[in-house]
Amino acid sequence: MKIAVAGTGYVGLVTGVCLASKGHKVTCVDVDENKVKKMQRGESPIYEPGLPELMKESMENLIFTTDYKSAYQDADVIFIGVGTPEKYDGSANLTYVFQVAKQIAQTAEKHCVVVLKSTVPIGTNDKIESYIHNKQVNDVKIYVASNPEFLSQGTAVHDTLHASRIVIGVTEEYPADVLKQVYENFDAPKLVVERRSAEMIKYASNDFLALKISYINEIANLCETVGADIEEVTAGMGFDERIGHRFLKSGIGYGGSCFPKDTKALNWFANFNDNELRTIKAAIEVNENQKFKLVKKAKKYYNDFLFLNVAILGCTFKPGTDDLREAPSLVNIPILMEDGAYIRVWDPVGQENFKKCFPEKIQYCSCIEDAIAGADLCLILTEWGEVKEFDIKKYEELMKHPIVLDGRNCYNLSDFANTRITYDSIGRRTVNPDLYIEK
Structure with a gap:
């Protein structure tokens, strides 16, 4: 299948390389010419274990370019994997997502499925679909689907090739069938849901893990006060299958590109919709204090x-x-x-x-x-x-x-x-x- 991927950060590049390793013809698009030249030489612009090797093995199925027109005009599937950085108020910045959507609307010359891989607030897929349909130039059918990523930095290649689940959010059968074909050779459960449910699954999953980390850090702080040992406590907790051992490692807080951004974004989104997620708000506060x-x-x-x-x-x-x-x-x-x-x-x-x-x-x-x-x-x-x-x-x-x-x-x-x-x-x-x- 002919696939285009917009963005070559952790999400976009890992997605593109992994799809290419499964036999798809993948064109990765980025605005940074120096970054593209580096990738054209078979060099990864990001540090991610296993990615450089898989990239070199899959180069015959990979094209790296700044020319989005050639990439999008005849692609069967276009993944959007650009960043959604945190804005000052905690909400997600969707500027880059809409920029790519506009480019697709102006260049797509065949029926295709646009797939939002980027983490976006609930309802964004609906907005992108309307935006593309309002802006599109050619008389072609452009579907929009949600396909959130669940990779972790440091294990991103493994997390993609051996995913715990592949979530496909759609409102019609056709894009679901197309994405099932894209992931046909991926040995992972494939869950087809409504688009808004797919968007929520991503936030709910990440924020639950952040909650778990913040909770165990608060327990760790209490352990220091009362003379208990957090390592022994978490060992005892982890044997309960309802709790499990993962994400019970106490420390000085979570960081990275996902948990801090996603907790703040969901908290902002809930407040904007007249809801209060008190547990998420507490997790954010606990994590900020834990860093010190x-x-x-x-x-x-x-x-x-x-x-x-x-x-x-x-x-x-x-x-x-x-x-x-x-x-x-x-x-x-x-x-x-x-x-x-x-x-x-x-x-x-x-x-x-x-x-x-x-x-x-x-x-x-x-x-x-x-x-x-x-x-x-x-x-x-x-x-x-x-x-x-x-x-x-x-x-x-x-x-x-x-x-x-x-x-x-x-x-x-x-x-x-x-x-x-x-x-x-x-x-x-x-x-x-x-x-x-x-x-």
Whole structure:
């Protein structure tokens, strides 16, 4: 089948490459000429494990271009995978979606199905359909369908090729049949629903996971107060099939391109429609407060951060990606710098992006050892494998004051029992809490 994909970010590019790997002829469209040239060479413009390899394997079925007219005019299916960034009021910015819709309306020369892959507010598919029909130039039938994505950064290729479900939102049988053909070789349950239900499934799913994370972080905070261990608590909870083990990992909050944006967008949408989602509103508030957890912990050990050497391990919002969107590092590091701390950052893939935000006054390190050498304090913000596998004895050997504040619970408490390291994590007791408290 001849497919066009608008947008080559995480959603668009992964979707296009995965469809091409299944034998479809896919044309990916982007406005960035340099990005397109890079993709034409078989290079992925985004960091995503497994994507570069699959992209090279599927190049005979892939075309990358800035020429949307040639891509859309004779496509059977056109996926819209452009961004819907958060606006100041929390609502979703649909500018890019409507720009693509206008281009399709002006160039489509055959019957086709336009598929909204981007995360959009409930009712957007209806608006896009009306917009395209009002703007279209040629006398062809253009259908609109909702097909939300459920991929996670770091596992996006696997999440697409081995999806938990494929949701198809339609108002007519024809676009449903077409999308069933598109996904014929994908081994996943295919759920055909109304378009508005499909749009809601996306938001409801993401926001439920955000709720789960915020809930367990609140339980973790209470565990610290009453002396319980959040790891033991979540282990006990997870055996209940109604709860499960996933998304019960306590830490310093969720980030990235989905959960923060989607919770705020659904909260705004509910308020706009005279509804109040109090649980979502609470999740947003809990998550924002949780990001400052380690800075608050640091105040137990130092009255201020003036002239302190602080090591930061991990600046991306999660491992397996170079994405900094809504990452705790973006709020913690400025606070430390404003209080006079000297910052050293280590991250295996996110440093170049972080340098764009903070090109000066931060020392970027090529290894964990360099970051922690002579440090008065170490903050773990991302649970990279290199951090989890790091020899903890080196904290004691290399740091001036081995105080490790772990925002991702990377280590077992027992590992620090016979050390002179103060290890303070989330929802658990502090190991060696009194060794370095500033009097």
